[in-house]
Amino acid sequence: MLSTQSNPSQFPGRPAALRSADSVAFEEVWEASRDRIAVPLRSAIDLRRVAEFARWFAIIEPDLETPALPFRLVGSGFFEFFGHDLTGLDYLTLVDPAIRQLAYDSVVACLTQPCGLWQATPATTADRSSLICEYTILPISKGGSRADQIVVYVNFGKPDTGIPVVDRVEHSTVWHWLDIGHGVPRIDLGAFAGA
Numbered sequence: 260m261l262s263t264q265s266n267p268s269q270f271p272g273r274p275a276a277l278r279s280a281d282s283v284a285f286e287e288v289w290e291a292s293r294d295r296i297a298v299p300l301r302s303a304i305d306l307r308r309v310a311e312f313a314r315w316f317a318i319i320e321p322d323l324e325t326p327a328l329p330f331r332l333v334g335s336g337f338f339e340f341f342g343h344d345l346t347g348l349d350y351l352t353l354v355d356p357a358i359r360q361l362a363y364d365s366v367v368a369c370l371t372q373p374c375g376l377w378q379a380t381p382a383t384t385a386d387r388s389s390l391i392c393e394y395t396i397l398p399i400s401k402g403g404s405r406a407d408q409i410v411v412y413v414n415f416g417k418p419d420t421g422i423p424v425v426d427r428v429e430h431s432t433v434w435h436w437l438d439i440g441h442g443v444p445r446i447d448l449g450a451f452a453g454a
Contacts, residue, residue, distance in 0.1 A: 278377055282395040285312050285412040286375065286437065289397045297373050297441065298398045298406045312412050318399070319350055320408045321370065326363040327351060331408065340413075342385075361446075368444040369398050370406040375437030390415055397437070 288308045292299035301318070309316060314336035319328050328350040337345050341353070351359045369376055375397040381389045393414040398406035436443035 278395070279393055279414055281312075281414045282377060282393055282412065285395050286397065288312070289375075289399075289410065290439075297404070298400050298439075301399050301401055301408060304399070304410070315413045317345070317411045317413075318408050319366065319411060320401075321363070321366050323367070326360065328363060328366055337413075365444075365446060366396070366409055368446050369396060369409055372444050373398050373406050373441045374439055374443050376434065377437055378431040378434040380431040391432075394431075395437075397439070 289299060291308065292304045294303060314334045316334045317330055317337060318332040320331045321328050330345045330348055330350060333345045351363060354362050365376060378394045380392050380394055382392055384390055395412045396409050399408050399410055401407055
C-alpha cells in the first residue's frame with residue numbers, strides 16, 4: 260500500500276501514485292512468501308513465482324558498520340544494463356554522490372521499520388541519454404526474525420532499441436514508502452529529487 264508521501268513530479272505518462280502492474284505483481288509474490296511474519300525469509304521466496312522477475316531482480320545486504328549496499332544476488336538483466344556483473348559491488352558507487360547517504364539511510368529504514376519503497380528513477384546511459392527506471396524495494400531476512408536484506412525489482416519498460424548501458428543512477432523523481440503493516444519511516448524523500 261502506498262504511503263501518502265510523494266513529490267508532485269510525475270512518472271512519465273502516468274499519475275505519480277500509480278505503480279506498474281509488474282511492480283504490484285512483484286509485491287504480491289513477496290507478500291505470498293511472508294506467511295504471517297513481518298518479512299519473508301529469503302528461503303521462503305517461491306522461485307517459481309519470482310521467475311518472471313528474475314532477470315531484473317537483485318538482493319542487497321546493507322553493511323550496517325559502514326555505509327555500503329553490496330549486491331548479493333543479481334539477475335542477468337543487470338549485466339546487460341550496467342555492462343558488467345554487479346555481484347559484490349556496492350550499489351552506492353552507481354548513484355549520484357549527492358544522494359548516496361540518503362539512499363543508504365532509506366534502505367536501512369526499510370529494514371529498521373519493515374516497509375517497502377517504490378520509486379521512479381532516471382539513469383544516465385553511456386550515450387548520455389536518460390532512461391526512467393521503476394524500483395520496487397522490499398525487506399527480507401536471511402534466516403532470522405529481523406529484516407537484514409532487501410529485494411529489488413527494476414522495471415524500465417520495453418526499450419525499442421535494446422537495453423542501454425547505464426553509467427549512473429540519478430535522483431528519483433517520484434517515490435512512495437510501501438506500508439506492509441508496520442507504518443512508514445519519517446525520512447524526507449524529497450532529497451531524492453533534489454528538493
